[in-house]
Amino acid sequence: MDTQLLTTETIARSVWAVPSLARSADGSLSRAENEKIIRHIEQGGITTLLYGGNAIFYHLTLAEYRTALELVSELAAEKTLVIPAVGPAYGTMMDQADVLKDFDFPTVMVLPQRDVITSAGFATGVRHLSERIGKPIVLYLKYDGVMTADDATSLVDDGLISAIKYAVVREDYTQDKYLSELTGKIDTKLILSGLGDQPAIVHMRDFKLGGFTTGCGCVFPKLSMDLLHAIQAGDFEQAETIREKFLPLEQLRDSLGPITILHRATELAGIAQTGPVSPLLSEPAASIQEKIAASIKQIQASL
């Protein structure tokens, strides 16, 4: 596992894959199946793994948290950067910080919270977390204005932020006042487009963001890396062609739940047995699973 502190070069060198976390039939975390997922992603050329929402880190027990960190840190290839998430509750992240001290992850990401939060309080929580683990943090901005651009800038200026995952959903990604405010104050290369392959072109071309995160890229990693390389080369026609290839699966995820559809897609694509979906989420119905399988075939046929 790559344990070097993040730089803007690290951020840009790979798409950030956001994988599912496989469980055995009894609900325990599966070493063998998570290894298959990691190898599949790495074989597509991806060197950054972010264990967060798609891995349902929201709902891990503290004991599972340690096991998950052991698995992913031991299974990742030497050059793979692994970023685990913490939180989203303050108490949870501080308990998890004590577990993290036993590992060499160069940074961690705070999962997003929408309720029971203020901008200044969120910034204070990030400061406490960074002090506790002695490392900079990946800020995940998923809700409009959840942290003001000024508060985010203070954290960056104080060296407490390794990257920002920006994932506010918009009707039109070219129009985004919050992102404009952030990019007006913070080095855009520290900010990643955090909503998968669909807004990546607009975010990187128009707002000059440093990279993007992907869920579908855990099933089609080479396609996601091809998209990153096309955008970085300024070949937006090619990038648009690649973006459209993801649509069958991405549209299902958008309408039916990005996390659970990816969890099942990873299995239906033959990558690994991902096992039961963690409560508080639930399994897609059989009819939906047929649609997931069909969408995977459609993408495979387009490659």
Ligand SMILES: N[C@@H](CC=O)C(=O)O
């Ligand atoms: N939410 C996005 C990117 C990951 O955070 C996805 O799953 O595609």
